[in-house]
Amino acid sequence: MAGNQSKHIWALVKKDFLLEIRQQYTFYGILLYVASTIFVLYMSMGEGPEEKVWNGLFWMIQLFICINAVAKSFLQESKGRMLYFYTIAGARDFVLSKLIFNVVLMMVMSLVSLLLFQLFLGNPVHNPLKFIGIVCLGGCSLSLVFTFLAAIAARAQQNAALMAIMGFPLIIPQILLLMRISNAAFADVIQAGLTSIVLMLVGLDIMVIALAVILFPFLWKD
Amino acid sequence: MRQYWWKILCIVLLLYTFIAGFLVKVPEIGNLYQTIRNLFFHVPMWFAQLVLITVSLVYSILYLRNPKPQYDLYALMYVQTGTVLGCLGLVTGMIWANYTWGTPWNNDPKQLGVAIALLIYLAYFVLRNSMTDLDKRGRVAGVYNIFAYFIYIPMILILPRLVESLHPGGKGVEGNPGLNGGDLDPTMRKVFWPAVIGWSLLGVWITTLYLRYKLLEEKKHAH
Numbered sequence: 001m002a003g004n005q006s007k008h009i010w011a012l013v014k015k016d017f018l019l020e021i022r023q024q025y026t027f028y029g030i031l032l033y034v035a036s037t038i039f040v041l042y043m044s045m046g047e048g049p050e051e052k053v054w055n056g057l058f059w060m061i062q063l064f065i066c067i068n069a070v071a072k073s074f075l076q077e078s079k080g081r082m083l084y085f086y087t088i089a090g091a092r093d094f095v096l097s098k099l100i101f102n103v104v105l106m107m108v109m110s111l112v113s114l115l116l117f118q119l120f121l122g123n124p125v126h127n128p129l130k131f132i133g134i135v136c137l138g139g140c141s142l143s144l145v146f147t148f149l150a151a152i153a154a155r156a157q158q159n160a161a162l163m164a165i166m167g168f169p170l171i172i173p174q175i176l177l178l179m180r181i182s183n184a185a186f187a188d189v190i191q192a193g194l195t196s197i198v199l200m201l202v203g204l205d206i207m208v209i210a211l212a213v214i215l216f217p218f219l220w221k222d
Numbered sequence: 223m224r225q226y227w228w229k230i231l232c233i234v235l236l237l238y239t240f241i242a243g244f245l246v247k248v249p250e251i252g253n254l255y256q257t258i259r260n261l262f263f264h265v266p267m268w269f270a271q272l273v274l275i276t277v278s279l280v281y282s283i284l285y286l287r288n289p290k291p292q293y294d295l296y297a298l299m300y301v302q303t304g305t306v307l308g309c310l311g312l313v314t315g316m317i318w319a320n321y322t323w324g325t326p327w328n329n330d331p332k333q334l335g336v337a338i339a340l341l342i343y344l345a346y347f348v349l350r351n352s353m354t355d356l357d358k359r360g361r362v363a364g365v366y367n368i369f370a371y372f373i374y375i376p377m378i379l380i381l382p383r384l385v386e387s388l389h390p391g392g393k394g395v396e397g398n399p400g401l402n403g404g405d406l407d408p409t410m411r412k413v414f415w416p417a418v419i420g421w422s423l424l425g426v427w428i429t430t431l432y433l434r435y436k437l438l439e440e441k442k443h444a445h
Contacts, residue, residue: 145373148369152349152362155358155362156349156352156353157353158352162348165341165348166366169338169341170342170370170373173373176380176381200380204373204376207372208373211368215365215368219362221361
């Protein structure tokens with residue numbers, strides 16, 4: 001059963017990647033969104049904001065990128081296609097595959113935006129390897145929460161605006177924890193309690209996955 | 223008697239809160255002076271909000287397990303009363319903070335917690351009203367309610383670790399996570415916990431009255 005399930009999930013993830021490769025305009029669309037947002041930011045900020053401002057701006061931009069990258073994951077599926085997936089795979093497999101796909105997508109987008117941030121807004125990061133790790137973890141956390149909210153918004157037949165009002169208050173713990181740990185990458189001193197914060201973040205992520213797996217079947221039924 | 227004993231209890235506890243709350247001898251802590259009595263009125267409102275959203279969570283879970291329309295209505299009504307109590311708690315806190323801390327809005331974790339709760343549950347109302355199909359509305363709103371609750375509770379435990387607190391007992395990063403209460407004076411505790419129960423019961427009472435009114439209204443439309 002478990003093997004069968006992972007095969008289902010793998011097939012669904014592969015389908016999402018195939019769609020992404022075949023319909024490249026959506027992928028490039030988000031990429032362009034990332035690039036133009038950061039460029040506008042650069043034009044309005046001038047180069048080299050302070051470390052704290054840089055950090056804050058970086059995570060805010062991640063938030064907006066995440067909403068735009070993840071929003072379409074459920075909205076693009078038509079009603080008929082959803083019904084088809086429902087018959088061939090369980091709701092849990094479906095939501096897990098979406099979570100995996102969005103985590104990978106968001107990580108790529110986060111790394112691209114990190115690169116662009118370095119290019120345009122200067123490089124206050126002292127500890128690049130650590131910061132890349134934090135960025136991956138952050139992209140992962142953001143995409144998990146917003147994937148589930150995208151599922152809710154899609155059921156309510158609403159656009160990304162509803163996702164934003166639902167998501168912004170709920171993402172606050174993750175954003176605060178991320179800000180806190182990314183400060184560690186700006187200074188050479190070792191911060192106390194860093195591992196406990198990382199563990200807290202991972203714990204939150206696991207909880208979000210569990211909630212998504214438990215609650216998604218109720219969303220899906222019609 | 224079996225039906226309404228808790229209403230009597232609620233009145234008794236609130237009378238006790240008001241009488242004892244204004245008369246009991248309070249310890250003098252820093253610049254709080256007599257404003258410390260606000261604890262009996264402002265903090266319990268926030269506790270009552272927590273109680274009511276927890277009740278709402280229970281009804282949401284019940285609705286998902288067994289989709290009866292009244293469970294959905296119960297969940298909505300408890301959130302509504304909870305939100306009103308949250309607003310009251312926030313406003314009373316802001317008036318108090320204006321005199322004690324100098325400004326109505328400080329970057330205090332407890333204040334932030336209430337503000338976040340208000341944002342979350344206002345989004346809940348928006349989400350509900352965006353759907354017209356009753357069954358779907360109940361299900362989607364229930365799912366959001368559960369999801370939001372389980373993120374909100376860790377949040378109020380994490381926030382105090384990350385933000386400096388001005389509240390009595392808060393010592394910044396090393397401050398107490400979650401809800402304070404351990405550092406409460408024993409005489410104040412004797413008034414505080416009855417006050418919490420009293421305000422929570424009042425919230426439940428208001429909700430049940432409103433629910434009866436709503437259910438009657440629906441019955442009228444059904445005919």
